[in-house]
Amino acid sequence: MLPTNISALRVIFSDPQVAAVGLTLQAALGQGADTRAYDVPSSGTAGGAFYGAGTSGTARIVVDERRGVIVGATFTGTDVADWLQAATITMVSETPVELLWQAVPVFPTRSEIWLKLLERREAGLAGAAPQFPPSARPLDAQPSRPRRGQEPLATAQR
Numbered sequence: 001m002l003p004t005n006i007s008a009l010r011v012i013f014s015d016p017q018v019a020a021v022g023l024t025l026q027a028a029l030g031q032g033a034d035t036r037a038y039d040v041p042s043s044g045t046a047g048g049a050f051y052g053a054g055t056s057g058t059a060r061i062v063v064d065e066r067r068g069v070i071v072g073a074t075f076t077g078t079d080v081a082d083w084l085q086a087a088t089i090t091m092v093s094e095t096p097v098e099l100l101w102q103a104v105p106v107f108p109t110r111s112e113i114w115l116k117l118l119e120r121r122e123a124g125l126a127g128a129a130p131q132f133p134p135s136a137r138p139l140d141a142q143p144s145r146p147r148r149g150q151e152p153l154a155t156a157q158r
Helices: 025-030 047-051 081-092 097-102 110-125
Strands: 010-012 017-022 035-041 058-064 069-077
Touching (some): 017 081, 025 035, 025 058, 025 069, 035 110, 047 110, 069 081, 097 110
Antiparallel strands (some): 010 017
C-alpha cells in the first residue's frame, strides 16, 4: 500500500530545473505533522563540479521527525530531475532516514547530495546553523529549528 502523502512527481524542465515529489514543508505542517525541512546547495558535491562551480540551486528534504521518514523532496538546479527516482523510492518504501546512512553514494557523483542532506539533518537536529556558500540560496529564508529536547545523533548510530 502506498503512503497517502505521496503525490505525483513534478518537473519543470527549465534552466535551472525544478523537481519535486511528495509534500512541501508547508503542506506537511498543514497536516499537523512533526516535520522539518533540510536544505543544501544542489551543487555542493564533488560531482556537482562537473556542472560548474557555484551552479545555483537547492536540494531539500522534508522529514516527518515523529516517524523518521522523508515525506517530501524538492530540488532546483542543473539536471536535478534525475534525483526524483531515489526520493520517490525512499518515500514509497518509507525507508527510515537513519537507514539511508547505509546507502553510501559513489564519489565523485552528484548522488552525494543524499549524504549532504543527511549531514545537514544531523547538524540541524544538533542545533547547528545551515552552512551555505555565498552563491547558494535556501528554498526559504527560515532555517529549520531543532525541536526542544532533541539530542544530537551519535556517529556510531549511523
